Amino acid sequence: MTAMTSQIALPLSPANGAENIVVGPSLQPVIDGLMAGHDWPYRSCILSGPARSGKSLLARWFVASDLGDALDGADRLPEDEVFHAWNRAQASGRPLLLINDAGPGQWRVTLPDLGSRLGGSMALTIPPPDEELLIQLLEEHAARRGLALGDAALAFLLPRIERSHAAAETLVETIDRLSLERKAPVTISLVRDALAQVQGAN
Template sequence: MRQIPLPLRPEEGLTPSRIVVGNSNAAVLDALEHAASWPFGTAIVAGPPRSGKSLLARWFEQSGKGDAIDDADSMDEAELFHRWNRAQETGVPLLLTSGAKEEGWTVRLPDLASRLGAAMQLEIGAPDDAMLAELIALHAEMRGFVLDGTATAYLVPRCNRSHMGAEKLVSAIDRLSLERKQAPTLSIWRDALDEVGGSSQPRLL
């Protein structure tokens, strides 16, 4: 498991200081490292909510690897087509992110649809147990407390297997801990799991 540091400004609040790289996004990161090989210099990253698409777009731009448009599927299509054309003229790779994972991204402008259809298609998947543990620990760190290996060993087999699930679980643990004015304990872990739809019993493999 590796991590990619992100430069932060203090006012950015609950923003990760690094990107956790694991089974769900390692192939995406590898493709972003080799933007010169993308068809027409364009790639589209799709994935579920809170899976790190915006962080990847930010890292891509700040690393000087190219330009990025986050939530490109919500952008005006004529403007997006203009940005695509500009990328072709300048030769600067263009990364687009899309949240339209399950239903797909419907592009109505025919010329834009054909261009994006030829782009590199990348997808962030569900995290495995090792990555979930890293995500839970990172979200706890962002909120100013620690969930160590004992905590993640208990939580990971019982929580929702998604980026969003890890974030919601840690948020619930943090809130319950503050309400009860005590450090996160087993009882808080259990109550947080119940609250966000986890289970007191581990998943059976």
């Protein structure tokens, strides 16, 4: 049940191996928006999205691809630091990606000059994963842990799992833990128990 999605390879340090940005239909407009940095108003963009949805990973890919500069967790940085970075982007013409962890419309700026400038920036939001992307996320997280989720397990999970990046990651972590604890392969029974544990914790 491998989804017909694509991946963007993102090389990290050898200690961490390599991660892939999994791209499905729901994420493709965000990728397209990030690649069009020279068309952004004021050469700046605010990227928001749910927890564990890959905002920081996308920021690292954006910089590694030489598409521009990025400030991860920009909503938590001193406002004068963000303001100076915005001014540098205007002076250099180099796109600036600002990662907003607070959520769309939740970044509260007290510096008036910064607030007015950010208000004119491009805004992109990572949406919940569509079914194709959710399959690929489950398979990607499983592959990083050396797990193989078969078609039967994926078919069981898809109608039942919460449609979120964080849920996919947490579920695979739980499947891996149960498999190690029981010294057992990934079966429907094990997957069902993992799903019950994750749902019971929420």
